[in-house]
Amino acid sequence: MTSVTLTPVQGTDARLKDALAASDLPIEDLDYSDRSFFRATNDDGDIVGYSGIEVCGGDVLLRSVVVLPEHRGHxxxxxxxxxxxxxxxxxxxxxxxxxxxxxxxxxxxxVTVDRTKVPADVLATQQLSSICPASATVMKLTRPPS
Ligand SMILES: CC(C)(COP(=O)(O)OP(=O)(O)OC[C@H]1O[C@@H](n2cnc3c(N)ncnc32)[C@H](O)[C@@H]1OP(=O)(O)O)[C@@H](O)C(=O)NCCC(=O)NCCS
Structure with missing residues (x-):
């Protein structure tokens, strides 16, 4: 069975930045202490993608999820x-x-949530307040991932 290993990386990691930019994901707001990023490697040790989490008050923003193009669909x-x-x-x-x-x-x-139902600290993140277009879909985890 396929598995990935996550290793913390700094927001300044050049390959993280390149991977996000190549998939048109934001890179303007990576280097802050309240966000953590991970490099994902497969069983062969190849880098297959990245992800990140950002703390906003008592809530968390999942962000910067990218699988490198050559590894997608698996x-x-x-x-x-x-x-x-x-x-x-x-x-x-x-x-x-x-x-x-x-x-x-x-x-x-x-599930998709209306912005009026999203906590102020989450709305205040750079991702939601300035970087992502107002038309971006905001979603909330409602059950353990299947
Ligand atoms: C979105 C992304 C992370 C998916 O990675 P992936 O490894 O190809 O996805 P998986 O193979 O795990 O796909 C899981 C399921 O989601 C579907 N899926 C994959 N990418 C999708 C997309 N962009 N839109 C809708 N559905 C998608 C797959 O068809 C699959 O469906 P199935 O279970 O019914 O077969 C990848 O396409 C990517 O990096 N895209 C660019 C960056 C991005 O959009 N990130 C998300 C915003 S933070």
Whole structure:
């Protein structure tokens, strides 16, 4: 069975930045102490993607989820998200914003939420307040990822 290993990386990691930029994901807000990023490697030790979490008050923003193009379509994205979520402490509500992958996240237990229902600390993140377009879909994890 496929597995990925997550290793913490700094927001300044050049390959993280390159991977996000190549997939049109934000790179303007990586280097802050309240966010953590992970490099995902496969069983052969190859880098297959990255992910990140950002603490916003008592909640968490899942962000910067990317599988490198040559590794897509093999369930690594789903595994990467599950492993990243498993690293988050128990009681936090988990949100994300996406412009193109809502149905990918739906399969993992996220549902679309109206911005009026999103906590102020999450709305205040750079991702939601300035970087992602207002049209981005905001989602919340409602059940353990399947
Ligand atoms: C989204 C992404 C992480 C998916 O990675 P992946 O390894 O190809 O995904 P998986 O193989 O685990 O796919 C899991 C399921 O989601 C579906 N899926 C994959 N990418 C999708 C997308 N962009 N939109 C909708 N559904 C998608 C797959 O078809 C699969 O469905 P199935 O279980 O019914 O077969 C990858 O395409 C990517 O890096 N995209 C660019 C960056 C991005 O959009 N990140 C998300 C915003 S933070």
């Amino acid at each position: 369930e690594l994205g789903a595994i990467l998200v599950r492993e990243t979520l498993a690293s988050i402490n128990g009681n936090s509500a988990i949100y994300l914003a996406t412009t193109s992958a809502a149905s990918f996240f739906e399969k993992l237990g996220f």
